[in-house]
Amino acid sequence: xIKINQQKEKQKTGMTIxxxxxxxxxSTIWFSGCVQQQGQSGAVIVLIGRDSTSGTREFFWTxxxxxxxxxxxxxxxxxxxxxxxxxxxxxxxxxxxxxxYVDTTVKALKINNIxxxxxxxxxxxxxxxxxLYLFTKGxxxxxxxxxxxxxxxxxxxxxxxxxxxxxxxxxxxxxxSGKTLSGTLxxxxxxxxxxxxxxxxxxxxxxxxxxxxxxxxxxxxxxxSAVSQGTADIGMSSRDLQTSEQGKxxxxxxxxxxxIAIIVNPQNTYxxxxxxxxxxxxxxxxxTNWKDLSK
Amino acid sequence: MVKIFHLSWKVSxxxxxxxxxxFFLSAISAIIVIFSIIFFLFRDAYPIFQKEGVVDFLIGxxxxxxxxxxxYGAFPLIVDTLLVTLGAMxxxxxxxxxxxxxxxxxxxxxxxxxxxxxxxxxxGIPSVVxxxxxxxxxxxxxxxxxDVPTGESWLAGSILLGIMAIPTITSVAEDAISSVPxxxxxxxLAVGATxxxxxxKIVVPSAISGITAAIILGIGRAIGETMAxxxxxxxxxxxxxxxxxxxxxxxxxxxxxxxxxxxxxxxxGSDHYSALFGLALILLIIxxxxxxxxxxxxxxxxxxxxxxxxxQPIISFELGKKIKQSFYLIIGIxxxxxxxLAIGIIPVIAVLVILALMYYSLKKISIKIKQKIAFSxxxxxxxxxxxxxxxxxxxxVTNGVGALNWEFITTGPSNLGRSGGIFPSIIGxxxxxxxxxxxxxxxxxxxxxxxxEYTREGIVTKIIRAGADLLNGTPSIVFGxxxxxxxxxxxxxxxxxxxxxxxxxxxxxxxxxxxTEEALKSVPQSLREGSYALGATKWQTIRxxxxxxxxxxxxxxxILGIGRAxxxxxxxxxxxxxFSDFIPSSILQPVNALPYHLFTLATSIPGSKQNQAGxxxxxxxxxxxxxxxxxxxRNRFRKNMKW
Numbered sequence: 001x002i003k004i005n006q007q008k009e010k011q012k013t014g015m016t017i018x019x020x021x022x023x024x025x026x027s028t029i030w031f032s033g034c035v036q037q038q039g040q041s042g043a044v045i046v047l048i049g050r051d052s053t054s055g056t057r058e059f060f061w062t063x064x065x066x067x068x069x070x071x072x073x074x075x076x077x078x079x080x081x082x083x084x085x086x087x088x089x090x091x092x093x094x095x096x097x098x099x100x101y102v103d104t105t106v107k108a109l110k111i112n113n114i115x116x117x118x119x120x121x122x123x124x125x126x127x128x129x130x131x132l133y134l135f136t137k138g139x140x141x142x143x144x145x146x147x148x149x150x151x152x153x154x155x156x157x158x159x160x161x162x163x164x165x166x167x168x169x170x171x172x173x174x175x176x177s178g179k180t181l182s183g184t185l186x187x188x189x190x191x192x193x194x195x196x197x198x199x200x201x202x203x204x205x206x207x208x209x210x211x212x213x214x215x216x217x218x219x220x221x222x223x224x225s226a227v228s229q230g231t232a233d234i235g236m237s238s239r240d241l242q243t244s245e246q247g248k249x250x251x252x253x254x255x256x257x258x259x260i261a262i263i264v265n266p267q268n269t270y271x272x273x274x275x276x277x278x279x280x281x282x283x284x285x286x287x288t289n290w291k292d293l294s295k
Numbered sequence: 296m297v298k299i300f301h302l303s304w305k306v307s308x309x310x311x312x313x314x315x316x317x318f319f320l321s322a323i324s325a326i327i328v329i330f331s332i333i334f335f336l337f338r339d340a341y342p343i344f345q346k347e348g349v350v351d352f353l354i355g356x357x358x359x360x361x362x363x364x365x366x367y368g369a370f371p372l373i374v375d376t377l378l379v380t381l382g383a384m385x386x387x388x389x390x391x392x393x394x395x396x397x398x399x400x401x402x403x404x405x406x407x408x409x410x411x412x413x414x415x416x417x418x419g420i421p422s423v424v425x426x427x428x429x430x431x432x433x434x435x436x437x438x439x440x441x442d443v444p445t446g447e448s449w450l451a452g453s454i455l456l457g458i459m460a461i462p463t464i465t466s467v468a469e470d471a472i473s474s475v476p477x478x479x480x481x482x483x484l485a486v487g488a489t490x491x492x493x494x495x496k497i498v499v500p501s502a503i504s505g506i507t508a509a510i511i512l513g514i515g516r517a518i519g520e521t522m523a524x525x526x527x528x529x530x531x532x533x534x535x536x537x538x539x540x541x542x543x544x545x546x547x548x549x550x551x552x553x554x555x556x557x558x559x560x561x562x563x564g565s566d567h568y569s570a571l572f573g574l575a576l577i578l579l580i581i582x583x584x585x586x587x588x589x590x591x592x593x594x595x596x597x598x599x600x601x602x603x604x605x606x607q608p609i610i611s612f613e614l615g616k617k618i619k620q621s622f623y624l625i626i627g628i629x630x631x632x633x634x635x636l637a638i639g640i641i642p643v644i645a646v647l648v649i650l651a652l653m654y655y656s657l658k659k660i661s662i663k664i665k666q667k668i669a670f671s672x673x674x675x676x677x678x679x680x681x682x683x684x685x686x687x688x689x690x691x692v693t694n695g696v697g698a699l700n701w702e703f704i705t706t707g708p709s710n711l712g713r714s715g716g717i718f719p720s721i722i723g724x725x726x727x728x729x730x731x732x733x734x735x736x737x738x739x740x741x742x743x744x745x746x747x748e749y750t751r752e753g754i755v756t757k758i759i760r761a762g763a764d765l766l767n768g769t770p771s772i773v774f775g776x777x778x779x780x781x782x783x784x785x786x787x788x789x790x791x792x793x794x795x796x797x798x799x800x801x802x803x804x805x806x807x808x809x810x811t812e813e814a815l816k817s818v819p820q821s822l823r824e825g826s827y828a829l830g831a832t833k834w835q836t837i838r839x840x841x842x843x844x845x846x847x848x849x850x851x852x853x854i855l856g857i858g859r860a861x862x863x864x865x866x867x868x869x870x871x872x873x874f875s876d877f878i879p880s881s882i883l884q885p886v887n888a889l890p891y892h893l894f895t896l897a898t899s900i901p902g903s904k905q906n907q908a909g910x911x912x913x914x915x916x917x918x919x920x921x922x923x924x925x926x927x928x929r930n931r932f933r934k935n936m937k938w
Contacts, residue, residue, distance in 0.1 A: 044444040049532065051556040052361040053567070069362065075447060075546055076530040078556040079898040082430075089435045092444045103902065188790070191899050194874065195711055216790060216873030216885050217895070219559035231789040244565040 041092060042267060043290050045282060047074040048086050048095035055190065055220050055239030056080070056260065059130040060096055064280055071285025079191060084263065091267045092290065094282060096128075098192060099259040100164025106263040110273030121166045121259040127276060129166060129259040132193050135227050135235040135250045143181045143211055144233045150174045150207075151200045151255050159203070163195045166257035182210035189223015189236035192258065197236055224250070270294040307832055314834045315749055321741030325808065326762035328801050332769065332777045336579060339572035339780050343367060346566065352573055358534040358553065360567040367570045369577060371534030375449075375547035376581070379524065380517045382453025382543065383460055387513055390457075391464035392499075392506060393676025398465070399472035400494055401673060410677070411469065412926045417684050418462035419922035421862030423890045424911050426526035427897050428687050429455045434527055443544045447529035450543040455523050458683050460513040465680070467512055471505020472498060491666035504593050511589035515582055519770025521551040521865040522894065528552060550578045551865075554772050558869055563784065575776045579769060586768040590761075691911050698909025707876035712896050713903045717910055719876050723792075723886040724861055724917070726879065727871065730796030731803060731860045736853055738800075739807030746808070747815040748837055767805035771865040774802045778870035793882040795871025802866055803856035810855065814848025815841065847932035854925035862918045864890040874899075889914040 049070065050057035061067060077083045083095040088105035099116060102108045108116045111127055120126035140148055150156050153174035157167035187197050194217050201213040220237040227235035228248040238258065241250060262279060270290035274282070281287045344352060347367050355368020398411050429451060437446030475498050483493040499506070529546025534553070537545035554571055561568045631643060657665065702716055709715035742759070750756050778798030788794040818841050826836040842849075872891040879886045893910040896903045 041438070041442045041444045046445045051530075052359065052532065053557050053559075053561050058361070067363065069359070070532055072531060072533050072535055073546070074532040075445070076532050076548070076556060077898075078525070078559070081900060082526075082898040085430065085898075086445075086447070089431070090438060090445050090447075188873075191874075191895075194899075198711060198875065214873075214877055214884070215875055216877075217899075219561075221562045222559055222790075222869075225563035226789070229784075229787075231787070242562050242565070244562050 043270070044092045045288055045290060046090050046093040047071055047283060047285070048083050048090075048093050049074045049076060049283070050080075050083065050096070051076045051078045053219070053221060054078075055130070055192065055237065056096065056098065056258075058239050060128075060260065063128060063130075064276060065283060066280070068280070068284060070283055073285060074283065087263050087265055091265050094262065094264050096260050096262055098164065099166070099261050100195075102164075102261045102263060105266070107266050107268065108261040108263050109271070111262060111279065112275055113273055116259060116261040118161065118164075118166050118259065121257060122169070126259055128262075129257045130238075131254045132165065132196070132256050132258055133237045133240065134193075134253045134255055135224060135237060135241075136233065136253075137227050137230065137251075138249055139251055140234075140253070143183065143185045143208075146179065146181060147185060147187070147200070147204055147213070147234065148253050148255075150204050151196065152253070155203065156200050157256065159199045160196055160256040163199065165196065166259050168254070168256055176207045180210070181208040184212040184214065185234070186214050186216070186232045187234040187236060188216045188226045188232035190220040190238045191217045192238040193236035193255075196255065311832055311834050315745075318741045318745035318749060321738045322745035322759050324738050325742060325766050325804060326759060328804065329762050329765050329769070331781065332773065333579065335777050335780045335785075336572050336576045336773070339569055340576045341569070343566055343569040343573045352570075353577070358548070359532070360557070360570055365566065366533070367566075367573070368534070369550070369574055371536045372548055372550045372553055372574065373577060373581075374536050375534065376518060376549040376551070376578070378537065378540075379449060379452040379456060379528065379547060379549055380514060382449060383456035383517045384510070384514060386453060386457030387460040387464055387517075388510055390676045390680050391461050391509070391513070392468055393673045394461070394465045394680050395468035395472055395506075395509075396494060396499070397673045397677045398469045400490070400498065401670060411466070412930075414462050414680070415466050415926055416919055416922050418466065419858045419862065419918045420459075420687070421864070421890055421914055421918055422459065422520055423522045423862070423864045423894050424691060424915055425455055425459055425687070426523035427893065427907070427911050428690055429523055429527040430897065432690055441544065445529065445546065447527055447546055448544045449528065449537060449547045452524050452528040452547065452549070453543070455527055456517045456520055458687070459520065459523060460517050461680055461683070463516055464509045464513040467509035468502070468506045471502040471509065474505070475501045489662055489666050491669045492662065495669070507592055508589065511585060511592075515585055515768045518582055518585065519551065519578070519768075519772070521555045521770070521772040524549050525552040525555040530556060550574050551770060551772050554578075554776065555865065555868070558776065558779075572776060572780070575773050579773050582768045582770060583765060586764055590764070688915075691908065691915055694908035695912025698905045699912060703909055704913065708906075711900050711903075712874075712892065712906055713900060714906070717889065717892060717906070717913060719878050720887045720889045720892040720910070721913070721917075722878050723872075723888045724890075726792055726886060727795050727799060727867065727888055728857050728860045730792065730882070731799035732853055732857055734797060734800035735804045735807055735856060739804050739852070740811050740849060742808045743811035743815060744837060747812050748833070748841065763805045763808050766801070767809070771802060771863050772868075774798050774866040775869045778866060783870055788883060790871060790873060790885040791883045792871055792879050792886045795867045795886065796882070798866045798870050799860040799863065802863065803860050806856045806859065807852045810852025811845070811849045814845040814852070817848065818844050847928055851925045851929045851932070854921055854928065858918050858921040858925065861921060862890060862914065864894055867891060889917065
């Protein structure tokens with residue numbers, strides 16, 4: 001009796017094993033079928049862009065899109081670095097970032113056959129670039145005025161170039177002779193402008209040891225509202241004032257330009273350049289496959 | 296003589312009253328905080344509700360605040376938030392409950408001694424570290440494995456949130472399963488049931504209210520999570536409901552991600568700003584609903600258990616069974632239809648064949664083999680959990696260890712954090728955490744003392760507990776928005792250490808109240824009675840008799856709070872942090888913190904890979920170290936507790 005039971009048990013174990021194998025086999029087939037169906041994913045364009053409050057996006061939307069709506073499939077990133085990171089690891093991706101973010105992990109496309117670099121922005125041939133701003137409440141005075149003068153000077157514009165932005169032209173050297181500054185100075189706002197202001201502040205502090213300069217990020221909007229409320233002396237912004245921010249007595253200073261590069265993944269061998277019209281059609285969602293552009 | 300005695304008696308009476316008032320005030324702080332959060336969110340959201348109409352705001356299909364005309368439709372964001380949570384729970388619930396059963400019932404004492412604290416430690420991994428991992432590893436893996444255009448998707452968010460929720464659900468569910476009385480199990484085994492029958496029919500049903508609480512806690516966490524979701528879900532610009540709705544590779548945009556992305560750049564006081572507060576209010580209401588549902592479900596379950604089989608069933612057993620069967624049938628048909636629409640006819644047939652085979656083989660096999668299968672599935676679930684978490688830890692450690700050296704910890708960053716160290720961020724995190732704990736510890740302990748020592752269970756305690764529960768369920772980014780509206784703007788603190796400290800303090804307040812209450816509960820009533828019998832007053836009893844043995848438990852709560860505060864990014868994002876090498880000299884100055892430093896390096900500073908991984912590792916070590924201390928302390932405390 002016990003023996004029979006054991007035999008039965010063995011049979012059942014065998015059956016279990018067989019059914020488990022069948023289940024595994026079936027699911028493998030199903031799984032691989034799924035994978036094969038999709039295929040060729042690198043050719044599908046993945047749109048990467050900035051969030052709707054970004055100065056970079058506002059500029060891109062006005063200049064490239066002619067204020068037409070983006071495709072609903074545009075994926076938002078809240079910083080240039082995140083756009084670059086995503087494009088670097090997604091074969092079909094395209095994105096727009098400041099020139100400073102172009103490195104070997106991504107490929108910058110020529111626009112209207114012009115390479116994206118500082119020289120071409122300076123020469124005015126590369127079509128996509130915008131201004132960077134500092135804001136003060138009323139005309140700048142005291143140490144705020146001096147820091148802005150410093151950033152607009154030859155020395156300050158050296159930093160702008162170093163960080164991959166486009167400097168102002170016809171600048172004069174900064175002179176600190178006969179000036180003494182002390183107290184504290186707070187600079188706050190756009191993360192795009194932050195690298196420039198941060199490095200400039202370090203150099204500026206070397207000229208005026210008694211002065212404390214604090215540079216903080218938080219975004220263009222946060223910077224502008226900090227200046228209007230008097231919690232910061234200088235606001236940094238990568239966009240001009242919006243309607244709701246006007247009429248608060250803010251004065252703007254242009255401190256350089258940011259060329260906007262269109263970047264794709266290095267694996268993208270379909271093309272090396274786009275026209276502005278093609279770029280617009282990509283971001284409208286009308287062109288959805290790289291193959292359609294490489295013909 | 297009599298007069299002096301009289302005077303001192305009066306003084307001590309006054310003291311008694313004073314202390315009671317003080318404790319009452321700290322107890323209602325939780326309620327005040329939750330109401331001021333709701334008030335400030337509503338105050339700032341009101342303009343958009345007035346302009347767009349609440350209904351249009353809720354059911355609008357497009358979120359495009361900077362468009363012309365601007366569109367404020369939150370519906371896709373709400374749907375996506377729910378979808379990503381649903382997916383996360385489909386992953387987390389089976390794995391967590393399997394793991395909980397394994398730890399409570401199957402593991403040898405030695406295995407349990409290692410696995411249980413390990414899982415609890417993992418609850419402390421900061422969400423920005425998960426996001427960092429997800430952004431770089433998970434999305435790429437999904438993209439290549441499934442050959443989809445981009446890995447940033449619903450699936451990526453759900454996997455990441457699922458993994459994040461596993462430690463929380465597992466440890467709470469394990470506590471519930473472990474606390475099922477021994478006699479139940481022994482009774483079941485004695486009548487000849489197998490271990491699996493005992494577990495599935497006796498232990499788990501008895502623990503069901505605790506398990507439900509664990510799941511709801513997990514859901515709350517998943518809905519409110521910001522940083523990780525923001526980094527891996529893709530965030531399609533106008534908000535997008537997946538089409539078809541089962542397309543798990545579709546990019547989605549959740550409420551929290553929208554807040555995290557747009558809040559920093561928005562113009563204060565604009566319609567867009569107001570609309571973001573509207574989203575935060577919706578988010579808060581969703582979590583409130585989840586919390587209230589949880590309380591209701593738990594209440595009913597408890598009542599059911601209490602009344603047990605004593606009550607006459609309303610419907611007969613047979614009828615109940617039939618209703619159940621038809622219910623399952625309807626759900627089954629519904630799922631098949633959805634699957635048919637989503638993946639086509641052949642895979643559906645395959646799935647049905649598999650299910651039929653499984654059903655058939657399960658019917659045929661003996662209970663012993665059933666037990667074997669069940670146990671292997673349970674073991675498998677804990678293995679999967681350990682593999683998941685192991686991969687994340689291994690990735691962070693192997694990448695970060697190269698950057699880690701003495702200089703990295705003790706010097707400031709140079710070249711925008713690409714080189715140099717992270718000393719200011721470490722100090723900043725310590726400042727933030729120290730301030731947060733200095734505010735929330737007295738408040739939390741006071742509230743717990745009031746709840747447990749000064750009142751009987753009644754309407755007052757119910758309201759205060761509800762306030763603390765609601766606060767506990769409030770998403771961390773909602774705290775961030777509240778801190779921004781109240782401390783930074785309304786009280787004009789600006790971006791400051793103080794604003795960050797108070798915001799974090801509010802966030803960890805419920806944790807401290809709850810753990811302190813647990814600690815007070817564990818002090819036997821007889822000790823208090825002994826003290827009163829000797830003529831001690833209430834406050835004397837609390838101070839001299841109750842608090843000393845409860846101190847380690849309170850400390851554990853404080854340390855858990857510290858760990859949570861150290862790893863959170865969202866609450867300080869809009870209240871306190873700046874990206875700089877700046878160490879504040881006053882509490883009104885801004886500060887840098889480790890999670891924010893990591894977030895900024897990972898998203899805004901190109902060419903900082905090495906220091907990103909290094910910062911992630913330091914943050915991980917710091918938070919896990921804090922949790923480790925808490926767990927060790929608690930275990931010691933539990934061992935020494937012999938009354």
